[in-house]
Amino acid sequence: MGRGKVQLKRIENKINRQVTFAKRRVGLLKKAKELSILCDAEVAVIIYSNRGRLFEYSSHSSGNMMETIRRYEKSNGGAHQAHVSSREAEQVGEW
Structure with a gap:
């Protein structure tokens, strides 16, 4: 049996x-590894928590x-834009 669809909205309870x-x-x-x-x-x-704590993973041989x-x-070229196909964007919206 599959899992239910997760509603994407901010979790109000701080602990949860x-x-x-x-x-x-x-x-x-x-998953990245x-x-x-x-x-x-x-x-x-690269992940920053809401408290500003840094978490990172790099697969580069030297880490x-x-x-x-x-x-x-x-x-x-220095332009920081995500290059996502329209199909990938649709899939992200389905999560």
Whole structure:
């Protein structure tokens, strides 16, 4: 049996919001690591909590996030825009 659809709105209860953040952060970082291993992709994830705490993951061989960021800036010409196909955007909206 599948899970129900999650309603995407801010969690008002502070404790529940923090617990959800922690669980989803762990899940997101795990998925990033899996993607880098399974697909031999260079992956970098940066997360700031609502308190400003930094969490990051980099698959770069030296674990150097800045190297991945420099590569991104160079390939993107310094323009920080997400390049998402319309199909991918629709899929994100379905989550």
